[in-house]
Amino acid sequence: MRYQYGSNAYKIEEVEQETVIKQPQEAPRQQTRARVNKPxxxxxxxxxxxxxSAAIYLTMVTNLMMAQLEVEALNQQLQTTKSKVNTLQSVITTNLDLDYIEQQAIEQLNMVKPLPHQIIYIDVPQENYTTYGK
Incomplete structure (x- = not known):
């Protein structure tokens, strides 16, 4: 480039310079990094x-085991309740026995059987009975 004196404009031949763009060396490294990073x-x-997947599996197995324990506890509670019901049924059955009722009436309430002349038999028609289940 030349320094210009004055206000005259000289014709300057333009020289086209080939610009060589240097590609940085890091680009291949980035590609290799991308290749290395993919695996x-x-x-x-x-x-x-x-x-x-393992966490989901363990959660499901844990929930299944907890449900099985709960079912076992409920089954045990059911068996206990059934045994209590059977015990109460046997107590009720023994208390509904007419001989037992008669014995308790005589011993605890000091009741006595009526004599034959104290019993009066009456005849009640069927319409006067209260019937259940019809």
Missing amino acids: LVVSVLCVSMLTI
């Missing part, structure tokens, strides 16, 4: 999926 990303995804 790493895939393996990380596989490991995370495996971990999530």
Whole structure:
């Protein structure tokens, strides 16, 4: 380039310079990094999926075991309740026995059987009975 004196404009031949763009050396490294990172990303995804699957499986197994324990506890409670019901049924059955009722009436309430001349038999028609289940 030349220094220009004055206000005259001289015709300057333009020289086209070829601009050589130097490609940085880091571009191939980035491509290799991308190639190296792909298997790493895939393996990380596989490991995370495996971990999530294992967590879901363990949660399901734990819930199943808890449900089984709850069912066992409920079955045991059912057996206990059934045994109590059977005990109460036997007590009720013995208390409804007419001989037992007669014995308790005589012993505890000091009742006595009526004599034959104290018994009066009457004839009641069927319409006067209260019937259940009809």
